[in-house]
Amino acid sequence: MGEITYLEAIREALFEEMERDANVFCLGQDIGAFGGAFKVTEGLLAKYGEQRVIDTPISEAAIIGAAAGASHMGMRPVAELQFIDFISCGYDMLTNYIATARYRAFLPCPMVVRGPSGGYVRGGPFHSQNPEAAFLHTPGLKIVYPATAADAKGLMKAAIRDDDCVLFFEHKYLYRRVKDVMPAGDHVVPIGKARVAREGTDVSIITYAATVWKALEAAEQLEREDGLSVEVIDLRTLLPMDDEAIVATVKKTNRVMIVHEDTRTGGIAGEITARINETCFEWLDAPVLRVTAHDVPLPYSPPLEDFVLPQVRDIVAVARHLARY
């Protein structure tokens, strides 16, 4: 078995789950004959037909709302948003209807909302977003954001089988850049469990999605140039968050930074910092620091985008500061 890309891994998960469970179906814009804007759903229509691979109008509220209704009846819809930036058009459905359904009405919503996310691709302000923090604040939703091809497959299969609504963020920078050999058999990665992407003892970097790879690159540079042992934690799931993994790495290195591609204010790094403060403050030898995007819409032009998004050199600089603190 050869390596497959992050994108192919997601596609493989969709095929396997549609094959396994007749209740699984896909809906979204241009996902049928065209195979989706990034070709994630390529081949699904030919195999499963229009009944289970539904091309929809440009109607995010209808896509997400109809997925919710079908999920009440035991279907397991996978709704594609052409770019995750357009999830804002379905925000009301997700936060007011879906996230509350089990709690207020005992109606489960076993559904997945997935879409290409993130920057580093010259996509400009409306094709590069990372809107995960907007949903972290909504009890009732789950959020996953894989960094590796193997996790992309395993988490997609877990998300489809989950009995709650899972927002599945796919990083489009990683779609064709990272590859893995898929684990044999029915590869399911549990939702809610982080992964130690690199073991270390001096400084911890807690991150997820594309910046996992930036952090790993920084860790290698820091080891090479400074002799620092850097641990990298890939959260994989943002909601529910793996508090145990966060506490474990804090207690191990006592110096922690959080890296995310999303903007800073109100971002996920702030939440993680608060949790560390509440649960393992006394284990810290330095303040928890953040490396994030600047608080601006993501600009298009390369010098602008590269400046706004967190880069390896930013992570290296902050790690050195933490190590010296």
Add this chain to the structure above:
Amino acid sequence: MEFPAHPLDLDAMLSRPQSGDPGPPRLARPHADRLSREQRLALYRHMRMTRTLEERLVALYRQTKVVGGLFRSLGQEADAVGSAFALERRDIMSPLIRNMGSMLVKGATPLEILRQYMAKGDSPTRGRELNIHFGDLVRGFVGQISHLGDMIPVMAGIALSFKMRQEDRVVLVYIGDGATSTGAFHEGVNFAAVQQLPLVVIVENNGYAYSTPTGKQTAANSFMDKALGYGMAGVQADGNDVLAVYDVTRAAVDRARAGGGPTLVELITYRRKGHAEHDNQSYVPTGEIEWWASTNDPIDRFVAWLGEHDGVTAEELAAIDASVSEEIDAATDEAELSPMPEPLDALVGIYGVPPTLDPHWYREGVRTAVEQHERPASWGTHDG
């Protein structure tokens, strides 16, 4: 029609040609004509139950036993009851706030409704949601949320599941004149039409959305006309004539069941009370409410019809009314005895797994939580 200032010109509206492809002209009421006398009396009982139960809720509201807002459907009982009556048991509908009558037809009980309004722990939502925002998939109704329009895509999704599984089931969703202005209405109706889903969309045109009259909601001549733009059938009926409501809805339900796709049904009615009980209706022209109350009350009209066509006597109706009151009295007594919810139940059931959240360690009044979480596990300790 003698009330010139009224926003709804009933005669003019109902004489308009029907829009889309509503099928053969309805010269008669073939569906309503097939109802038995017993079924027609059931319609009457549901309408009477709706009105009397709401009157009881007003009394409880004034006693502050209803802790939230109270929403009346006075004058709209026929459109709620007549439309829901067109569904089979296996069909599913989603009501609006003025569709208590529809829910009663679908099997919701006065006891459940009373417990909901009184925020009781054994109410259908265990005190989590207000008023008639509750549902039961077994009996075939889904609780709405307050964001009007959202139920159209959701119910279209339920209809989609029926279509995919080739189940012989129809979905009915209510929307008001006001919420036809939402994006969710447009997206949901359009999706249902494209997918030819077994969905019936009832637009209850009761003249007002809170204080906003229909003329400020849309420039269209009628809500029925909107169906044409979606390529679906659109029909209109007198919403205060319970048999007309049943007939037009039944035709739409039959069309959906036969694979004919969705229908938009506009029912013309009138909201005689305010948006909620606190609303003094200062925005309503003088005399308008009184005209509808005296001339076009749905229950009065049906009582007259039953006497004329079914030979229903005043004694028969009085017996039904008495049984309705008896049922409401018993339900009120039982609901008053119901316990309020336990605070800790607020933390249960946000996710399937794990089912329960941990209380905040410092929260007063949650004794067990304080005992167990006086300090977080790792607070101030160095033992790892």
